[in-house]
Each structure stands twice: as C-alpha cells, then as structure tokens.
Amino acid sequence: MLASPSCPVCASDTWMSLGTRTHAASDMAHYDDYTNRRFRILFEVWLPGKSEATFESKLCETCGMVIYTPRPTPEEVNEGYRYLLQMPVAPGQRPVSEEVQSVRAKDLFRIMSRYARGGAARVLDFGGGRGQLMTCFADLGCDCFVVDYYPNPIPKVRKLGNTLDELPKNMKFDVVICSHVLERLADPLSVLVQLRSLLSESGILYVEVPMELWRCVPVQARAVEAVNPIDHLNFFTVQPLRFLLERASFSVISCSMDAYVHTNGSRLTAVRAVARASNKVRTRYPDGAARATERIICPDLRLRVQMLAIHPDWLWAAGRSRLIRVREYFARLCRRVPFGR
C-alpha cells in the first residue's frame, strides 16, 4: 500500500488532512458477513500480519478530490477482487433486489436515449456485474457485452473478459457504461483512457459514481458497514470527475449531482456524467474545487436548500424525525413525574 500517493485525478501532491480512523483486525468478528469479507482483504491480502490499520482521509487542494491513505496499488486492488471471488458464497451476503436493478436500468436508458445518435447497436458495461443495467438495451435488440470478474451474465449479455486487457482488438462500442466503478479503482485515469479508445466515432460514455462526502469525512463514517475503506478508494464531487474525464480526452456533455436508488432501496446521491471522445486533453485545474468539496463536507444553509432539489424526500424525513423527537419528549414528561415522593 502507498503511504504518500499523488492525486489520482490531477497528479498533485498537495493534500489537506480531513481526519483519521484506526481499524483493528479483532473488530472483524462484529461486522456483518459482507463487511467482514472486505476487512479480510485488508488484513489478509493488503496488510498481512498486521493487527490494526490507521487510515487518513485527504482532500486534494488542487482539484477537490478526496482519497484515503495508505492507498492500495492497482495490483493490490485486483488481488483483492480475486481473493473475494474465491471465497464460498455465503447466505449472509447482501441481497441485490431485482426491482432496484430494473429501476436503475430504466434510469440509465432514459438518460442515454437523450444523447445516443441514431440508436446504439453495441453496448459495453465495464464492471457491470452480470450486466443487469443493460436490460433495456438488450430488450431492444442491441448487442450487449460486459467486462467483470463475475462469471454468469444474464441472458442476452455476453461476457468479454475479467479486465479490459482481455477484449478482442479493434472492438468498438456505441455506448460504454462505467457505473459505480471509478470509485473502486486505484488508477481511474488509465481506465478512462482505455474506455475512450473503445468508443465508436459517435459513441458516448456514461459514468456514475456515488457522492459520499455529504456532511461526512469518509474514514469517519459512523457505520463502517456503509463506507468501509476497502470497497471505495476515491470520493468524487462534480469538479474532480469532470476534470478527470477531460484529462482522459473526453468532451463532457453533462456532469452533475443527482439521486440514485442504491441496491438496498434507499435514495442516495451520485455524480453522473455523459461524455464523448475528444482530441483535446484539459490540463488547467478547476478553480475553487477544493473549497467546493469542503462546502459539501460542511454545507451552509444555501447548499442544504439546494440539495433538497435533488432529495425532496429529505424534507419529509427531517419533519418526521423531529415529530418523533417531540412525541418522545412529551411521553417522557408524562411518565417521569418529578414529584410525589
């Protein structure tokens, strides 16, 4: 693992510390099966023989990206996935709802329909598991392909390999999907450069990453089951994702925050981008990106109100939790009468 990595987005070495957290190997026994398996990667593959590991969240002062250190290398990340796949499948793994997958597939199809010129004949989902996100494309008769470590794609989807290096030469795609993958990669720039070379002349790339910085420093997230330091290595906001795409020679058509449905059914925040291949490489850093990320971690009232446009359900949730607190207060008041003895 790398103690002092450069920024995976802009290659800068200017970091601001956001906070630290220490994980002990002995804590693994208290985690659910899913999280336990991730920590086994940490203590058995990445840091064998260690009994604890301290992670530090860092903000790139140049482009606003957040990562943690120590950071696994690309080889260590691949080794971790291979280790995970050779474990027997246990009933304690988190179930993936077919209904949620269907909602996400329809969402993706709706977004891409706005941009695909003349329809899409060939669709590739990089890191797409079994290819469920492409069901709408497959139902329309598109040729759908997936690149992932998972062995059994759904019907109408063909697996081309575990990694991009295994793809047949000169194969081009009209749509390339990279959904909830970039946050897991040690070197996201080189993967985007590879994906760009797979696009046909009018091809479009769809990228979605979770936005996990809202009022939160990732390593200090209260529930380690929600944000563990093994699954996600990169914590994007809009500016770093846009800049990364432009550095990989993409022309960004749109890039913004939006709500998405998590596999557990809850509505969370994502950064979504649509881009086409370009011949230009942007090298000018985004202005004020680090401050913009800080605002997301410690939002002011204006930003909180703006987020309600993405998550109107938060209003209902906030009102409901206040109502519950008021009810609990009065219930306590009625039960604990402070006189009579």
Ligand SMILES: [Zn+2]
């Ligand atoms: Zn950076």
